[in-house]
Amino acid sequence: MTLKTTELGSYNANCYLLKDDESGKFLIVDPGFYSGKLERFLKENEVGQLEYILLTHGHMDHICGAAYVKENFGGKIVIGEKDAPFLEEYRFLDGAEDYERAFRKTKADITVCDGDVIDFASHEIKVLHTPGHTMGEVCYIIDDLLFTGDVLFKGAIGRSDFENSNVFLLVQSLRKLASLGGDYRVLCGHGEETTLSQELKHNRFLEKII
Numbered sequence: 001m002t003l004k005t006t007e008l009g010s011y012n013a014n015c016y017l018l019k020d021d022e023s024g025k026f027l028i029v030d031p032g033f034y035s036g037k038l039e040r041f042l043k044e045n046e047v048g049q050l051e052y053i054l055l056t057h058g059h060m061d062h063i064c065g066a067a068y069v070k071e072n073f074g075g076k077i078v079i080g081e082k083d084a085p086f087l088e089e090y091r092f093l094d095g096a097e098d099y100e101r102a103f104r105k106t107k108a109d110i111t112v113c114d115g116d117v118i119d120f121a122s123h124e125i126k127v128l129h130t131p132g133h134t135m136g137e138v139c140y141i142i143d144d145l146l147f148t149g150d151v152l153f154k155g156a157i158g159r160s161d162f163e164n165s166n167v168f169l170l171v172q173s174l175r176k177l178a179s180l181g182g183d184y185r186v187l188c189g190h191g192e193e194t195t196l197s198q199e200l201k202h203n204r205f206l207e208k209i210i
Contacts, residue, residue, distance in 0.1 A: 001018055001019060001020055001021060001123070001142075001143065001145075002018070002019040002021055003016060003017070003018050003019075003145065003187075004016070004017045004019075004041070004045055005017075005187075005193075006037065006038065006041045008031070008032045008033040008035070008037065008038055008061075008065065009032050009033030009035075009061055009064065009096075009098065009099065010033075010095075010096055010098055010099075011032070011061035011093070011096065011190070012190060013030060013032040013033070013061040013062055013189055013190055014030065014187070014188060014189055014190060014191075015028065015029065015030050015031050015032060015038065015041075015065075016028065016029040016030065016147065016187055017029075017041070017042070017045055017047070018142065018145075019045070020120065020121035020122070020123065022121065022122065023121040023122070025051050025120065025121045026045075026047050026049070026050050026051060027050060027051050027052040027053070027054060027075070027120060027125075028042075028050055028052070028053055028054070028069060028073075028075065029054045029055075029056065029140065029147050029187075030054070030055060030056055030062040030063070030147075030149070030189060031053060031063075031065035031066055031068075031069045032060070032061045032062045032063065032064055032065055033061070033064050033065050033098070033099065033102060034064070034065035034067075034068035034069060034102065035065075035102075038065060038069070039072070042069075042073060047073055048073075049073065049074045049075075050069070050070075050073045050074050050075030051075060051076070051120060051121075052075055052076050052078055052118070052120065052125070053066050053069055053070060053075040053076065053077045053078065054078050054125070054140055054147070055077065055078060055079040055080075055083070056137060056138060056139065056140070056147060056148070056149025056150070056151075056189060057079075057080065057083050057086075057133060057134040057136065057137035057138070057149050057150060058079065058080075058083035058084075058085070058086025058087065058091070058134055058136060059086070059091070059093070059134065059150070060086075060090070060091060060093040060096065060099040060103065061093060061096070061099065062149065062150075062189060063079070063086060063087060064099050064102055064103050065102075066087065066106055067087075067104040067105070067106035068104065070106065076109035076110055077106065077107070077108050077109045077110070078108065078109065078110045078111075078112060078118065079108045079110075079111060079112070079136070079138075080111065080112055080113070080127075080129060080134075080136035080137060080138040081111040081112065081113050081136060082131070082134075082135045082136030083134055083135070083136030083137065084107075084108045084111050084136070086134075087105065087106050087107055087108060088105050088106070088107060089105070090103045112127045112138060113127070113129060114127065114128060114129035114138075115127065120142065123142055123143060124142070125140055125141070125142050126140070126141040126142075127139075127140060128140075128141065128176060128177070129173075130148075130149075130151045130173035130176060130177065131166065131169040131170070131173060132151065132158065132160055132165060132166055132167065132168075132169040132170020132171070132172070132173045132174075133149070133150045133151055133158035133159060133160060133162070133165055133170060134162070134164050134165065135164055135165075135166065135169075137149055137150070137151060137158075137173075139151060139177065141184070144182075144183070144184055144185055145184065145185050145187060146177075146180075146184035146185065146186050146187065146196060147187045148177070148186055148187065148188050148189065149188075149189045150188075150189040150190070151170070151173055151174065151177070152174060152177055152186060152188065152199060152203075153188045153189070153190060153191050153194075154186070154188060154191050154192045154193070154194035154198075154199070154203075155194075155199075155202070155203055155204075156191075156203070156205060157170070157174060157203070157205045157206070158170060171209050174205075174206060174209055174210070175209065175210055177196070178196075178200060178206060178210045180196065182196075183195055183196055183197045184196045186198075186199060
């Protein structure tokens with residue numbers, strides 16, 4: 001598979017494009033802001049039709065472009081069941097008027113829960129419910145790729161001080177990730193890529209809870 005990354009919006013959220021080289025099928029993860037930059041990114045990578053638009057959670061900097069991407073490139077919108085309402089109503093994002101202007105309501109095509117599996121070409125998309133940053137946040141595992149949204153970052157963990165957050169659930173979710181076994185490329189919602197083994201060894205926040 002081929003993985004490409006770009007940063008979108010004033011919050012610099014990571015957006016990931018994944019191509020199955022054998023079938024030529026594409027999916028996108030967290031198209032957080034639709035602009036000329038994202039449109040060029042998709043066209044430069046010769047995306048004609050998307051299979052899925054995977055959303056890790058419902059915050060605006062991760063979902064704001066979903067409706068536009070679906071309109072222009074197709075794809076089924078996938079989000080955690082408890083975060084699906086975020087798609088239908090603008091939720092305030094501090095200091096981000098550009099998101100409020102750009103947001104367009106839409107609906108999920110598929111809502112997912114812990115343990116769900118979605119087929120993508122010859123691969124499986126495995127869903128882990130990892131609440132805490134939001135109540136419906138999910139991580140997606142595709143082969144050795146682990147898309148963690150805003151749960152786990154390189155050297156850091158997600159915030160739990162929002163209205164829809166819960167620090168105790170976040171700790172449980174991080175323990176779930178830590179117990180996965182094996183190693184994964186950790187593709188975060190913001191910042192640099194890392195690996196699960198690297199975070200287990202060096203992330204000082206994880207040291208305190210596992």
